Amino acid sequence: MSITREGIWAALPNTARGQTTHLSYDAKNDRIAYAAGKSIFIRPVEEPEKARQFTGHLSLATVATFAPSGFYIASGDESGNVKIWDTMGDDLIVKGEYQVINGRINDIAWDADSQRVIAVGDGKERYGHAFTWDSGNTVGEISGHSAQINAVAIRPVRPYRAATVADDSALVFYHGPPFRFDSSVRGNHTNFVRDVKYSPDGVHLVSVGSDRNIVVYDGKTGEFLKKIGQGEHQGGIYAVSWVDNEKFVTSSGDATVKLWNVTSGELLKTWTFEKTLENHQVGVVATKKYIISLSFSGNLNYLTEDSEEAVKIIRGHQKSITASLVSEQELYTGSYDGRISKWDLKTGAATYEKAHENLVIGFTFSQGSIYTTGWDDKLQTLDSSLVAEIPSQPKGVSSNDEITTVLTEEAIIAYKKDVVEFTTKLNSTATAIGTSADYVAVGFQNNALSVYSAKDGSKLFDLPSGRSAPSCIAFSPNGIYLAVGDVSGKIVLYNIETKETVTSRWAFHTGRINSIEWNEDNNHVVSGSLDTNIIIYQVEKPMKNIKFLNAHKDGVNTVQWISSTEIVSGGNDATVKKWSIKY
The missing domain is CATH 2.130.10.10 (YVTN repeat-like/Quinoprotein amine dehydrogenase)
Structure with missing residues (x-):
């Protein structure tokens, strides 16, 4: 006599007014990960109903990020805990647990070697920490901000660089490892900076913010290059994700997702949702076949470059x-x-x-x-x-x-x-x-x-x-x-x-x-x-x-x-x- 679990139809991601929800993509296994309640869910892009659930957090989970190898996830919660766990086995075994800051973890990034992790958020004593995933040893210092850090990105090719963006409307650039302060770039954003991402080849770095600005930097030196798409988004921009080395997508509170060319600054495509609070696009991640955007209602919208609207929408519940x-x-x-x-x-x-x-x-x-x-x-x-x-x-x-x-x-x-x-x-x-x-x-x-x-x-x-x-x-x-x-x-x-x-x-x-x-x-x-x-x-x-x-x-x-x-x-x-x- 036994009970066997046949399927998990996962909860939808946590969303909050005025806050970016970070989605993570594992290109090797074509699956996404996100935080929902106190759990982290891993869902195959093509078969999202075949989800897996990690329940190791005691506080509300806030973010989950795949290592580039696809073998591990680093996930954070509201109490400042970061857990590193195995994604390949059925048991999702925890490999490491670290109290990084004494506050909410907003974002986590891995380096290309899948060895070093930077976790950032709203700490009382510091806003971020760089450490090795296996031992927790410090590999640098995250400094230069005067308000909570909203996002972090590590350059995916050598020489490694890192960038953080925060509510103080600044982008801080780091050399490393060990990661150390190089420069603070201010004046390009006039409000909270929500997200930052490196292009896959490491040539460009893009930041987006509540001031509706999209700012492009040199990926190696951190120098300001240009602003693109000014006046295009009618609401604050929550998230950015690279499709390839030339194209990236942004999601905004104006209920749109837009596709851009970084070299020409040209707006290539806009996907528009009905303009309601439920359709604020608070997260986005590009996968092999789709661009997946996250609505404030929790819906995951599958977009393609040749479709005008979502080809598939994943629905469910966000609350008990x-x-x-x-x-x-x-x-x-x-x-x-x-x-x-x-x-x-x-x-x-x-x-x-x-x-x-x-x-x-x-x-x-x-x-x-x-x-x-x-x-x-x-x-x-x-x-x-x-x-x-x-x-x-x-x-x-x-x-x-x-x-x-x-x-x-x-x-x-x-x-x-x-x-x-x-x-x-x-x-x-x-x-x-x-x-x-x-x-x-x-x-x-x-x-x-x-x-x-x-x-x-x-x-x-x-x-x-x-x-x-x-x-x-x-x-x-x-x-x-x-x-x-x-x-x-x-x-x-x-x-x-x-x-x-x-x-x-x-x-x-x-x-x-x-x-x-x-x-x-x-x-x-x-x-x-x-x-x-x-x-x-x-x-x-x-x-x-x-x-x-x-x-x-x-x-x-x-x-x-x-x-x-x-x-x-x-x-x-x-x-x-x-x-x-x-x-």
Whole structure:
């Protein structure tokens, strides 16, 4: 008996207003890497659904950069830690860990030998550090700036040079190794400088900034050569990436990505997105076949030189996934920011549905329609053809073929489509709800568990209380069993017909139960918990279970059956994972 991970449908990159998100490309293996939440994801360019996840950071990850060899990644986080780890093995083993600065790491660069690393950011005592990846020995000093450093680049050919750009609107040029201050170039930018990159042959160096300027320098001496494209971008420029020795691309807050020729300064092509905040282009990286730009919404846009718009868009979630529902061959997921994604279960490709304005509480299927509810106090169908206002913040949602029941702290509200069928006031603070054809079960903060009629909402009976407050309730498809998970990680199984406890031995989780889902055979239950684990239980053999530990970084929020041998889960890492089960 085992659970095997079949696929990782990765979270989208972290984005923030006015901040560049650096993407990294490994040309040898044609894959990109980026930071999302506390994780780093590696995704093949051609098959982005076949992602790999590194979960070694304890703080919010900020940047990941491939070594030129492709064997290692250096990744940084908000607390100033840089981790060097192996990208080729399945275990993604950490090779080195260094506290570089005591603040956010903004960017990391490797030298062409894949030996030396420069990490820069917003430190209190210094803004950057140069060191060897294997031993952490210092190989120079990063100095010359008076504000946080936003980006760093190392010349990819000998003699090595390095350049850093910062919020003090300066570019500092270094000789090395060991890297030491050579010159500070000021006056070319009038605002924050966001990104800097060397051409592959090391001849040119380009910096871009919030002042919409693109500045070209000599790659060997650091001398200012020219400005190009003045007045072309209508918003601050966030990122730059070289396509080849002559051409580079820039991405901007004006929702465009532009392709330039460095020698002539000519604008070769512009890709334009709809001018909304979601489409601010805050990152860009050139790959063999595509130019991949990053929207503020997290979408990864695949652009080609002969296309006017994105030939492919990678969608998903940036925030914790809080709810899900499997319907035929599609998976619907909702996240903390209100976004609702529809996934193809075969390909892992996602599209967006009409969103909530806030956290998505749950999905449910009733009367032929999929309903969602969220903290914007709305119950609505996916296409928003039916919208019902909920009088107070919902705690849970459940349904049978006739009604959809929404739980608030004080009441059960049953809807038939968007019309209230009945409302039952509750005497205590409610925490969880489950609905079958005949019953509505409600758990309370005082650990009580009560059962109401699904016809008129009248109270029928109480079930034996657990030791902790229920956090998740699920009826079996045949309506006989009721599984109740609580905040301490225990699941109690009741027989609703005899009103007796079948087993209280399902106590293998160590944290709050966030999701319980029954299989169609009425014998298997899958649970997801804050303790990051997924466990499958059997009704007939209560002490037998199948575990997968550390399924999601920081907790599993939702689990669903696809078939009797497949499940899908979502968690606080904003990632969807598909699993196969062997009994």
